[in-house]
Amino acid sequence: MPYSSDKTAQSSTAGTPPQTASQPNTDRTANDKVPSIPSGRPVLHAERLSKKVTNGERTLTILHELSLSVAAGESVAILGKSGAGKSTLLGLLAGLDTPSDGELRLFGQPLSRLDEDGRAALRAGRVGFVFQNFQLLPTLSALENVLLPLELVPRVGENQMAKSWLAKVGLEERINHLPKQLSGGEQQRVAIARAFVTDPELVFADEPTGNLDADTGAQIIDLLFTLNREAGTTLILVTHDHALARRCDRCLQLDQGRLMPFASSDFNTVGGGQ
Numbered sequence: 001m002p003y004s005s006d007k008t009a010q011s012s013t014a015g016t017p018p019q020t021a022s023q024p025n026t027d028r029t030a031n032d033k034v035p036s037i038p039s040g041r042p043v044l045h046a047e048r049l050s051k052k053v054t055n056g057e058r059t060l061t062i063l064h065e066l067s068l069s070v071a072a073g074e075s076v077a078i079l080g081k082s083g084a085g086k087s088t089l090l091g092l093l094a095g096l097d098t099p100s101d102g103e104l105r106l107f108g109q110p111l112s113r114l115d116e117d118g119r120a121a122l123r124a125g126r127v128g129f130v131f132q133n134f135q136l137l138p139t140l141s142a143l144e145n146v147l148l149p150l151e152l153v154p155r156v157g158e159n160q161m162a163k164s165w166l167a168k169v170g171l172e173e174r175i176n177h178l179p180k181q182l183s184g185g186e187q188q189r190v191a192i193a194r195a196f197v198t199d200p201e202l203v204f205a206d207e208p209t210g211n212l213d214a215d216t217g218a219q220i221i222d223l224l225f226t227l228n229r230e231a232g233t234t235l236i237l238v239t240h241d242h243a244l245a246r247r248c249d250r251c252l253q254l255d256q257g258r259l260m261p262f263a264s265s266d267f268n269t270v271g272g273g274q
């Protein structure tokens, strides 16, 4: 294993590559300048990541020496109680936030050697992020919000691509609505369309079904895993939704700042999905 230096049981299990080979990502567009990572290779490798925040005289350790490797095409669920640090972890893994300690490689690049612009350039078009609070721009329509990531990686026919993504999440009738004219669940679906519109290799989603009713949630879950299977999109999902988590290749639990395997016996039996 290329990244087996972790000493702790939690990190060696969390860092295990998937057993099954996944489909190569065949529909990258010609304007991608960096070659895609072959299937099965790590798209992300975190080594002893820690995150501490200081509040007055107190230092709070949110994440403690946490290690994780995620292979191309893999789907990983991260579960954990509210306040466990899941959103903090996702932000770190995506390079949106910086660790207090430890190293993170995204697509093989050590993020500590990149400044904020360098990290944004690395992510452009290759990483999608669905924020827990959506983070849609309030003055832009649903369509304009979905078009935003394409400003960094322009594509031919991008208006049509954005519309087609809004249709996939069931919002074809809402493309000109502003976020405030949309329900929480509809905003969440715009955020999902925005995350996927560039056909990214890696998508982070923070509780992507948290604001959806059961039926819409099930449709979105199907959509995520169809993309995972057909386009090879790597998924790293924070969720409380066991129906979503149990469809992932790997389920991890964040507790006391550390990642550990989530026991399948802990899944809810009611409404547990497939």
Ligand SMILES: Nc1ncnc2c1ncn2[C@@H]1O[C@H](COP(=O)(O)OP(=O)(O)O)[C@@H](O)[C@H]1O
Residues within 6 Å of the ligand: 053, 054, 055, 060, 062, 080, 081, 082, 083, 084, 085, 086, 087, 088, 089
């Ligand atoms: N910048 C910060 N300053 C102080 N505390 C923070 C900061 N960011 C997160 N926290 C705290 O860290 C903990 C983890 O937060 P979060 O990652 O949002 O958890 P989760 O997503 O699992 O609910 C919470 O107790 C939160 O209050």
Ligand SMILES: [Mg+2]
Residues within 6 Å of the ligand: 086, 087, 088, 132, 206
């Ligand atoms: Mg959170």
